[in-house]
Amino acid sequence: MxxxxxxxxxxxxxxxxxxxxxxxxxxxxxxxxxxxxxxxxxxxxxxxxxxxxxxxxxxxxxxxxxxxxTLDNAKRLLAANQSVLDVALDVGLSGPSRLHDLFVACEAMTPGEYKALGGGLTIRWGLHSTPFGPSLVAATERGVCWLSFAEEEDGRDALAEMAAAWPAARLVEDADATRPVAARAFRWDGFAKDGSTGGEPLRLLMKGTNFQIKVWEALLRIPSGAVVSYEDVARAIGQPTAMRAVGAAVGRNPVCVLIPCHRVIQKSGIIHNYRYGVPRKRALLAWEQGHVLPEDEAAA
CATH class of the missing domain: 1.10.10 (Arc Repressor Mutant, subunit A)
Known part of the structure; x- marks a missing residue:
């Protein structure tokens, strides 16, 4: 258990x-x-x-x-950050640290590896308590492959979901191996003044369709403290009419927080449709915004 x-x-x-x-x-x-x-x-x-x-x-x-x-705050941020993905595309992931709070190197699985459903991989996993609830983190030698929240305190539900996503992999409970990733994701080591975490890049091992991976890579360009709309993401990947498909890909993100799907909201400013519940999405956004926005912006 x-x-x-x-x-x-x-x-x-x-x-x-x-x-x-x-x-x-x-x-x-x-x-x-x-x-x-x-x-x-x-x-x-x-x-x-x-x-x-x-x-x-x-x-x-x-x-x-x-x-x-507040909803007003979300609307204000959305209006202020309308071009944030365009800027990120221009400067790339090596841009100013204010633009990227997590530097992540992504590796997509080959079609053969995808079809093998994790065969030949050893996945080390651990459950960690966080102020947002229990979190399951899993990683291979090639990178982090899973981060989710658990609704059950013992994490049984999150473990079952992760195991179903990697049915052919060898799963090993090893919380010591995954704790550094949890510490990075939830900033137990602290924030820099610009919202970045510093340190060496985290590597992610991403298992998804080509379209899903394009969406997830676009999410990595959203700065900490910012929000964008589904339309913004669709436009950023060159599929401006694919909002529904983008929404589906955002919802299937297997590495939450590190791939910041919580930073995508409706164009109206309404915060909804988070895989781990709207309250948790609001809390994650508030937490990030409190670190990267100056006091005068918070009061605006």
Missing amino acids: PCLNPAEDPVDARRHRAIAAAIRHLVDHWQDQPGLDELAAVAGMSPFHFQRLFTQWAGISPKRFLQFL
């Missing part, structure tokens, strides 16, 4: 669960503008300790986090 990383500090795991509970409450009740005392009670700690822990983990205060959960 899978379990959260047994080598993980139980204190850190409890803190992640407390922050996750507070984030869920923020996302569910942002229109009520919950205060510090209310959020601290949800997290099961004093207001002083909650404020300190939340800010330590998120890098921003709960109040500022709340600012990024």
Whole structure:
């Protein structure tokens, strides 16, 4: 039976669960503008300790986090970032770090490898607690091949989904091997001022159709803190009328967070259709925006 990383500090795991509970409450009740005392009670700690822990983990205060959960904010960002994919296409993945928070080297499987369904591959996987809920991370020697959120605390559902995607691969539970990837994805090592994570590029092993891979590569060009529409992505891959197909490819992204499918929203500014739930999508966007947008933009 899978379990959260047994080598993980139980204190850190409890803190992640407390922050996750507070984030869920923020996302569910942002229109009520919950205060510090209310959020601290949800997290099961004093207001002083909650404020300190939340800010330590998120890098921003709960109040500022709340600012990024509104529909108006999403609309404003969408309007401000209309040309962001065009700029990214011009400068490429070696552009300014403000443009790319994660430098990722992608390798697509060959048609033969795709057909083999992972035959000959050893996939090491681990479950890690995060402030967004339990996360399953899986990697091969050639790169990260899976990152998803689990709805069940023991991760059984996420493991079953991953195993179904790679039915012929050899699966080995090894949380120590995947913890560095989780740390990079969720910035346990901290953000730089420009939102980047630094370090050597992460390598992804991508299994998908040619169209899906083109969409996923386009998602990698969306800067941290930005949002784009499905139409923007369709135009960026040279298929301006393929919004429905783009939406389907976005939804089948097997490496969430690292391939930032959560940064794609409707042209109207409405945040919807996230594989792991709209509340989690809102929380991921608010978290990123709080790190990369200046204080005056947050208040705009």
